[in-house]
Amino acid sequence: MRAPRTSEILEALVGFDTTSRNSNLPLVEWVEAYLDRFGVTHERITDASSSKANVWATIGPAGVPGTILSGHTDVVPVDGQSWSSDPFRLTARNGRLYGRGAADMKGFDACCLAAVPDMLAAPLVRPIHLALSYDEEVGCVGVRSMIARLEHAQVKPTACFVGEPTEMGVVIGHKGQRAFRVRVHGKSCHSSLAPQGVNAVEYAARLIVKIREIGDRVAR
Ligand SMILES: [Zn+2]
Numbered sequence: 289m290r291a292p293r294t295s296e297i298l299e300a301l302v303g304f305d306t307t308s309r310n311s312n313l314p315l316v317e318w319v320e321a322y323l324d325r326f327g328v329t330h331e332r333i334t335d336a337s338s339s340k341a342n343v344w345a346t347i348g349p350a351g352v353p354g355t356i357l358s359g360h361t362d363v364v365p366v367d368g369q370s371w372s373s374d375p376f377r378l379t380a381r382n383g384r385l386y387g388r389g390a391a392d393m394k395g396f397d398a399c400c401l402a403a404v405p406d407m408l409a410a411p412l413v414r415p416i417h418l419a420l421s422y423d424e425e426v427g428c429v430g431v432r433s434m435i436a437r438l439e440h441a442q443v444k445p446t447a448c449f450v451g452e453p454t455e456m457g458v459v460i461g462h463k464g465q466r467a468f469r470v471r472v473h474g475k476s477c478h479s480s481l482a483p484q485g486v487n488a489v490e491y492a493a494r495l496i497v498k499i500r501e502i503g504d505r506v507a508r
Pocket residue numbers: 360392393424452453
């Protein structure tokens with residue numbers, strides 16, 4: 289069997305409109321069929337609605353700590369953007385490949401999948417795990433269920449490579465983010481007794497300004 293070229297795999301992956309609002313299952317099925325061709329075992333970890341799924345596949349020996357290659361399968365929308373070619377059809381122009389997700393990050397997914405035959409042929413002492421997730425673009429939602437499973441795994445992987453585009457630079461850290469949901473309660477009163485009341489909107493506004501100040505300070 290001829291080893292598939294990365295660009296051929298990328299062409300297939302880009303062809304699925306996996307904008308985060310859509311199901312990624314057609315892509316998942318394609319990946320599973322691809323892995324089946326090589327006899328690679330894989331597992332599907334679906335979301336609550338069963339319309340999206342992560343794929344977890346292992347190549348190499350079981351029961352020893354391995355290395356994860358992690359990529360997401362969803363892409364950001366193309367609505368209202370001016371594309372000179374169909375964003376969901378991989379197009380080659382001037383030695384480059386264009387398509388939604390061609391770089392971020394179906395490109396990495398395709399590279400990993402194209403390397404599967406080489407991984408199988410290699411005398412792996414430690415396994416390689418492929419972790420393809422859904423809903424990364426809307427807050428890394430999909431990968432959480434894969435991480436949760438690893439917490440309880442008998443053997444935990446030792447490293448994870450996330451193939452986000454960094455112009456080939458090695459990035460060992462990433463800005464974090466914290467989100468809080470805040471409810472501000474006021475106290476109503478008659479306008480003639482305004483000082484005895486509490487205007488929730490006013491205090492919420494102060495809070496927002498304060499958070500912005502912290503943000504500016506951290507940015508500096
Ligand atoms: Zn990405």
